[in-house]
Amino acid sequence: MEAWEFEAELFEYSGKGSWHFVILPADVGFAIRYATESSRSGWGMVPVTAEIADVGFRTSLFPEKASSSYLLPVKAAVRKAARLKAGDRIKVRIALLP
Numbered sequence: 361m362e363a364w365e366f367e368a369e370l371f372e373y374s375g376k377g378s379w380h381f382v383i384l385p386a387d388v389g390f391a392i393r394y395a396t397e398s399s400r401s402g403w404g405m406v407p408v409t410a411e412i413a414d415v416g417f418r419t420s421l422f423p424e425k426a427s428s429s430y431l432l433p434v435k436a437a438v439r440k441a442a443r444l445k446a447g448d449r450i451k452v453r454i455a456l457l458p
Contacts (some may be wrong), residue, residue: 362395363455364388370434372446380439382432382452384421389429392421395456406430407457412450413442418457 366385373379384392396406404423409416415438421430432452434444444450 361455361458362391363453364391365451365453367449367451370439370444370446370448370450378436380434380436380444380446382434382450383424383427384430384432384454386427386429388454389424389427392430392456408432408454409457410455411453412438412444415441421454 364384366388368382368385370380370382373381392406405420407418407420409418410432411417412434417435417438419433419435421432424431432454439445442450
């Protein structure tokens, strides 16, 4: 199973709702795009496991056009368990799901 570790800033989406995301670094996004070239869904979503501050969870990455990378959604339950807020710089580990 392929996995990547990186640091990024947690941000709150400015649109409707209070969604929080991390933008994957461009090199990580490129590697994931290459590794999943033949298995991505029609919308380009990529199923992954993620770990932030020892809190593990399953989710999907969403393609992000502006950065040519992916967005990692960070649910409220994860933010609460890891004591995170928008603007925090966090360490993230993600691994592709089969």
